[in-house]
Amino acid sequence: MVRSLCDTNPCMTHTTCEVSLPCCADGGSLSSVKAPQVSGVRVQLEMHALWQQFDQLGTEMIVTKAGRRMFPTFQVQISGMDPTAEYVLLMDFISVDNTRYRYAFHSSSWLVAGRADVVAPSRMHFHPDSPAHGAQWMKQTVSFDTLKLTNNLLDDNGHMILNSMHRYQPRFHVVYVDPAPSSSHLNAHRNFCSFSFPETRFMAVTAYQNHRITQLKIACNPYAKGFRTTDPQDR
Amino acid sequence: MVRSLCDTNPCMTHTTCEVSLPCCADGGSLSSVKAPQVSGVRVQLEMHALWQQFDQLGTEMIVTKAGRRMFPTFQVQISGMDPTAEYVLLMDFISVDNTRYRYAFHSSSWLVAGRADVVAPSRMHFHPDSPAHGAQWMKQTVSFDTLKLTNNLLDDNGHMILNSMHRYQPRFHVVYVDPAPSSSHLNAHRNFCSFSFPETRFMAVTAYQNHRITQLKIACNPYAKGFRTTDPQDR
DNA sequence: TACTTGACACCTAGGTGGAAAGGT
DNA sequence: ACCTTTCCACCTAGGTGTCAAGTA
Numbered sequence: 027m028v029r030s031l032c033d034t035n036p037c038m039t040h041t042t043c044e045v046s047l048p049c050c051a052d053g054g055s056l057s058s059v060k061a062p063q064v065s066g067v068r069v070q071l072e073m074h075a076l077w078q079q080f081d082q083l084g085t086e087m088i089v090t091k092a093g094r095r096m097f098p099t100f101q102v103q104i105s106g107m108d109p110t111a112e113y114v115l116l117m118d119f120i121s122v123d124n125t126r127y128r129y130a131f132h133s134s135s136w137l138v139a140g141r142a143d144v145v146a147p148s149r150m151h152f153h154p155d156s157p158a159h160g161a162q163w164m165k166q167t168v169s170f171d172t173l174k175l176t177n178n179l180l181d182d183n184g185h186m187i188l189n190s191m192h193r194y195q196p197r198f199h200v201v202y203v204d205p206a207p208s209s210s211h212l213n214a215h216r217n218f219c220s221f222s223f224p225e226t227r228f229m230a231v232t233a234y235q236n237h238r239i240t241q242l243k244i245a246c247n248p249y250a251k252g253f254r255t256t257d258p259q260d261r
Numbered sequence: 262m263v264r265s266l267c268d269t270n271p272c273m274t275h276t277t278c279e280v281s282l283p284c285c286a287d288g289g290s291l292s293s294v295k296a297p298q299v300s301g302v303r304v305q306l307e308m309h310a311l312w313q314q315f316d317q318l319g320t321e322m323i324v325t326k327a328g329r330r331m332f333p334t335f336q337v338q339i340s341g342m343d344p345t346a347e348y349v350l351l352m353d354f355i356s357v358d359n360t361r362y363r364y365a366f367h368s369s370s371w372l373v374a375g376r377a378d379v380v381a382p383s384r385m386h387f388h389p390d391s392p393a394h395g396a397q398w399m400k401q402t403v404s405f406d407t408l409k410l411t412n413n414l415l416d417d418n419g420h421m422i423l424n425s426m427h428r429y430q431p432r433f434h435v436v437y438v439d440p441a442p443s444s445s446h447l448n449a450h451r452n453f454c455s456f457s458f459p460e461t462r463f464m465a466v467t468a469y470q471n472h473r474i475t476q477l478k479i480a481c482n483p484y485a486k487g488f489r490t491t492d493p494q495d496r
Numbered sequence: 497t498a499c500t501t502g503a504c505a506c507c508t509a510g511g512t513g514g515a516a517a518g519g520t
Numbered sequence: 521a522c523c524t525t526t527c528c529a530c531c532t533a534g535g536t537g538t539c540a541a542g543t544a
Contacts, residue, residue, distance in 0.1 A: 090500095091500090094536095190500080233499075233500075234537080247537095248508060249507060249534090250507075251536080425524080467523065482513095483532060484511040484513095485512045485513060487512070487529070488513055488530080
């Protein structure tokens with residue numbers, strides 16, 4: 027099931043929508059003329075049911091100084107690429123709002139705690155297999171399992187820097203590597219398309235707040251098997 | 262210290278020598294005209310002292326059905342590449358002679374046991390980072406630590422297929438990826454150079470024969486630490 | 497009070513040679 | 521007799537949440 031379209035209409039529904047790269051954002055009129063290598067690209071989120079299960083509780087992702095993996099892992103199945111063209115795949119994380127949150131244990135809900143802190147340096151995470159041909163990307167699931175989240179503003183390990191107690195939306199970008207170097211700058215806005223899956227939004231935290239999130243992580247993440255007690259809800 | 266030269270003279274000394282790719286072997290007159298992207302490439306074997314220590318005892322490498330890593334690992338430091346040119350790095354293993362061996366425990370030596378068995382299918386192992394630019398290859402040691410050896414003639418995991426009780430010489434190849442596709446076939450012999458380090462020769466075995474090799478492996482390979490007794494020769 | 501850090505036990509994943517069994 | 525295969529305990533390497541302590 028294709029869950030994302032590579033068009034430029036700001037999408038307000040709760041399914042999927044396309045967003046522009048910050049550096050290339052325009053009114054939408056220019057970016058609607060996409061290069062044929064990206065215009066047909068379709069992206070499907072893997073482990074969709076698991077993401078939804080977390081999203082319904084309010085997904086939290088741990089950030090640490092050393093860097094922490096995401097769970098669930100962001101994985102996609104891609105189709106519609108030019109098999110012979112070369113692509114770079116990358117991710118970034120954008121702030122969902124300008125808000126700092128706090129968790130109210132008594133009501134088990136997130137409350138606004140003020141304006142967002144100073145914005146962390148925005149980074150791009152290139153998929154380590156980049157660049158590769160369309161055929162390579164499409165033949166199996168593309169996984170960002172090595173991506174790590176950190177709250178260390180001075181991180182020099184290339185991890186994604188996020189502010190704890192802030193909400194983020196992961197974004198996925200497909201960039202066509204134009205073999206003509208002269209045109210690649212002029213047509214940069216034509217050579218990529220971006221995808222956001224609202225069910226992958228999450229709150230960055232240094233320790234889990236919602237106990238039901240903790241339990242779901244323990245139940246589903248194989249590395250947390252040591253904390254399982256009853257109800258072996260494996261895989 | 263540069264230990265290998267990219268020339269075409271068959272080298273009979275015990276230091277280093279260049280060998281041609283089997284498919285491109287010629288009299289030597291043609292291949293002496295190398296493309297500038299490979300003519301200056303120099304390769305230095307890492308862990309040279311360790312390799313020599315094993316070589317003096319007669320290096321053995323385990324082969325298994327599932328595939329076994331090499332120890333020591335084949336690692337090289339490269340210089341002299343064109344930083345902006347693209348290269349593919351690969352390895353293969355050639356039979357040192359046409360002989361099958363057996364080990365005489367009483368004399369602790371290898372004896373000829375007849376003609377070589379039917380030759381195993383020859384494979385190339387591409388370094389997983391291939392292709393990459395010269396600058397990338399040169400900036401740090403290139404390691405073939407994921408390469409595995411197998412004695413399974415029907416292996417479909419891409420491992421290197423070797424015959425047990427036969428002797429092999431690892432070879433390392435640097436291939437310049439010519440951006441002009443039409444010329445890459447015509448000039449294939451100009452676009453690569455190869456390196457052999459005699460101290461990396463070894464006997465393929467399914468179980469270690471020389472006990473001193475076993476002890477040296479246990480002493481130096483961190484994964485074999487469980488078998489260490491006295492003399493903590495830890496790295 | 498509210499959040500962050502670091503040490504820790506407990507996992508997954510997979511690389512070692514040993515030892516016994518299997519094969520020819 | 522000689523070689524190969526399989527299972528195993530013991531490692532390395534690193535991903536989990538917990539808990540106590542630290543910070544402001």
